[in-house]
Amino acid sequence: MSKLKVKTGDTVKVMVGVDKGKEGKIVKILKDKNKAIVEGANMVSKHTKPSAQNPQGGISKFEAPIHISNLMLVENGKTTRVGFRMEGDKKVRFSKKSKEII
16 A cells, blocks of 8 residues: 555645535545545535434434545645655655645
């Protein structure tokens, strides 16, 4: 499995799909599936049966995972690709557009 270019807390833009163009922070990364949950993007509805905890039941909305290949990192309001390089003895992420360390 390769190193992921995005981390939890990064601001990303959805590049394809129904939510194309939406931006949000990464809430969680599912590394084994190469997917990420982005707040406010890829919202799905789930019908819940009435239960002891939720006597009303109804429809709940939540974010579904999006494949990481469909996301792009946002830096200074613009999307950029991410690269890795060595700074001394540390491996760091950097923006391919501005060449700055992220």
